[in-house]
Amino acid sequence: MQLLKDKIRAEGRYLGKGILKVDSFMNHQIDPKLMKAIGEEFAERFKDTGATRILTAETSGIAPALAFAMAMNLPVVFARKHQPVTMAKNPFKESAESHTHGNMVELIVSPEYLMPTDRVIIIDDFLASARTIKALVKLVNTSGATLVGVGAVIEKAFEGGRAALGDLGVKVESLAAIINFDDEKINFG
Amino acid sequence: MQLLKDKIRAEGRYLGKGILKVDSFMNHQIDPKLMKAIGEEFAERFKDTGATRILTAETSGIAPALAFAMAMNLPVVFARKHQPVTMAKNPFKESAESHTHGNMVELIVSPEYLMPTDRVIIIDDFLASARTIKALVKLVNTSGATLVGVGAVIEKAFEGGRAALGDLGVKVESLAAIINFDDEKINFG
Numbered sequence: 001m002q003l004l005k006d007k008i009r010a011e012g013r014y015l016g017k018g019i020l021k022v023d024s025f026m027n028h029q030i031d032p033k034l035m036k037a038i039g040e041e042f043a044e045r046f047k048d049t050g051a052t053r054i055l056t057a058e059t060s061g062i063a064p065a066l067a068f069a070m071a072m073n074l075p076v077v078f079a080r081k082h083q084p085v086t087m088a089k090n091p092f093k094e095s096a097e098s099h100t101h102g103n104m105v106e107l108i109v110s111p112e113y114l115m116p117t118d119r120v121i122i123i124d125d126f127l128a129s130a131r132t133i134k135a136l137v138k139l140v141n142t143s144g145a146t147l148v149g150v151g152a153v154i155e156k157a158f159e160g161g162r163a164a165l166g167d168l169g170v171k172v173e174s175l176a177a178i179i180n181f182d183d184e185k186i187n188f189g
Numbered sequence: 190m191q192l193l194k195d196k197i198r199a200e201g202r203y204l205g206k207g208i209l210k211v212d213s214f215m216n217h218q219i220d221p222k223l224m225k226a227i228g229e230e231f232a233e234r235f236k237d238t239g240a241t242r243i244l245t246a247e248t249s250g251i252a253p254a255l256a257f258a259m260a261m262n263l264p265v266v267f268a269r270k271h272q273p274v275t276m277a278k279n280p281f282k283e284s285a286e287s288h289t290h291g292n293m294v295e296l297i298v299s300p301e302y303l304m305p306t307d308r309v310i311i312i313d314d315f316l317a318s319a320r321t322i323k324a325l326v327k328l329v330n331t332s333g334a335t336l337v338g339v340g341a342v343i344e345k346a347f348e349g350g351r352a353a354l355g356d357l358g359v360k361v362e363s364l365a366a367i368i369n370f371d372d373e374k375i376n377f378g
Contacts, residue, residue, distance in 0.1 A: 021275040028276065029266045029302040032258040059267070062251045067259075069221040077218045078248070086210040087217065113218040 001041050001175040004153070005188055007034055014181045018128075018156065026153065027060040027125055038175060039067025042123065042151050045173045046072075049148040051121045053077060055114065055140065057107050057132050064153050065123040076123075077114060079107035079139065088112050092142050096135035107135050109143070116144035127152030127174050130161030137168065154178065157189055190230050190364040193342070194377055196223055203370045207317075207345065215342065216249040216314055227364060228256025231312065231340050234362045235261075238337040240310045242266060244303065244329065246296050246321050253342050254312040265312075266303060268296035268328065277301050281331045285324035296324050298332070305333035316341030316363050319350030326357065343367065346378055 013021040025031035042064070054076040056065035062078050069076035083091060088110045098105050114120070122136045133150060140147045147170055155162070155174030162172060177189040202210040214220035231253070243265040245254035251267050258265035272280060277299045287294050303309070311325045322339060329336045336359055344351070344363030351361060366378040 015275065019274060023273070023275050023299065024301070027273070028269060028299060029264050030255060030258065031264060032255065032262060035255065036259055058248050059251070059269075062248070063255055066219060066221065066224065066252055066255060069219065070225055073221060075218050075220060080217060080248075084212070084216070085208060086204065086212050110212065110217060112213070 001038070003034065003037055004041075004176045007031070008154070008176055008178075008186060012186055014184055014186060018159065018181070020154070020156070020178070020181075020186070022154065026063070030063050035063050035067045036070075038064050038153055039069070039071040041175055042068040042173070043071035046121055046149045046151065046171070049119065049121060049171075051119050051148050053114070053118045053120050053145075054123055055079065055109070055120050055136055056123045057081075057136060060125040061123055061132075064125060068121075068123055068151070075113070077109060079109045079136065081105050081107065083108050092139050094135040094138045094142075096131045107132070107139060109139050111143065114139065114143040114145055118143070118145035119148045120145050121149040121151060122147065123151045125153050127155040127161045127172070128159040130164045133161070134165065137165070149173070151175075190227070192223065192226055193230075193365045196220070197343070197365055197367075197375060201375055203373055203375060207348065207370070209343070209345070209367070209370075209375070211343065215252070219252050224252050224256045225259075227253050227342055228258070228260040230364055231257040231362070232260035235310055235338045235340065235360070238308065238310060238360075240308050240337050242303070242307045242309050242334070243312055244268065244298070244309050244325055245312045246270075246325060249314040250312055250321075253314060257310075257312055257340070264302070266298060268298045268325065270294050270296065272297050281328050283324040283327045283331075285320045296321070296328060298328050300332065303328065303332040303334055307332070307334035308337045309334045310338040310340060311336065312340045314342050316344040316350045316361070317348040319353045322350070323354065326354070338362070340364075
């Protein structure tokens with residue numbers, strides 16, 4: 001997605017150790033025009049999946065997943081890290097190591113919003129080590145729903161997340177794939 | 190906002206002790222059509238404020254704030270609860286007691302995205318005790334930016350948040366104000 005790559009080149013900053021700062025438009029501040037375009041791009045790529053629901057995780061997945069949900073007119077569910085008092089009893093739970101913070105986080109989804117009849121697309125901001133996305137896949141499997149697609153805004157291809165996901169039998173789409181940061185530059189695949 | 194009140198009546202569930210479950214469309218699952226309409230309603234109410242930036246807090250503020258940002262074509266910043274490695278040094282920090290979880294949470298914003306020249310509208314999902322919104326107001330004041338509006342999707346008027354905010358000198362708008370849950374019913378003002 002050229003618009004996204006241009007934005008990453010213009011505002012993204014490589015901080016070393018594989019860390020990319022994109023908080024001016026994606027995970028602290030959000031650029032609404034770009035996010036809308038991201039949602040529309042996902043909608044184009046997943047239009048033939050017969051999806052009924054979109055699943056993402058707190059926090060940074062919410063913006064791209066909502067933009068996608070608006071473009072598809074589908075409900076979006078974000079897995080919670082803490083179980084709120086308003087959540088139904090006996091929710092689905094999975095653990096995943098946080099990429100940014102290093103600690104283990106829980107991902108919790110109410111069975112009310114992930115059902116065996118659902119066809120689910122998982123969306124997240126990054127596909128890096130794929131730990132969060134793998135936990136979301138497990139939640140889908142536990143619920144009995146059918147996974148029909150996985151989408152990430154930015155892929156760090158050098159972290160091997162795509163391979164770590166294994167053969168899911170569904171399209172795995174990223175909108176900008178970074179192959180390396182050689183010469184301190186952001187190099188796309 | 191009639192559409193929102195109808196949705197709350199149809200899907201909201203009063204759980205006792207002032208707690209309203211709206212996780213089918215707002216803070217676990219999100220209804221994209223309703224959220225778009227919420228954003229447009231905020232845009233109509235705040236169109237004359239000359240706002241330059243929207244500020245909200247993780248997690249449940251992100252969806253309405255992004256929908257509003259899309260309608261206004263303004264950048265939206267969400268205060269983080271934990272400081273990511275990608276955040277600039279010496280961010281603005283405030284503490285607030287979590288309404289849902291009871292514990293203290295930090296709200297952290299990078300000075301890169303809240304500047305003295307900004308005119309800021311604060312958006313959150315609920316105006317209840319106003320603790321989160323008060324912390325966001327302090328962040329705006331600390332940054333030197335000018336607060337020009339406060340918007341909440343649902344107001345629990347009986348929790349006194351509006352009074353607790355004091356005289357901010359700006360419009361405080363909620364899209365559905367609940368005055369009480371008498372007779373276990375959701376009663377709007």
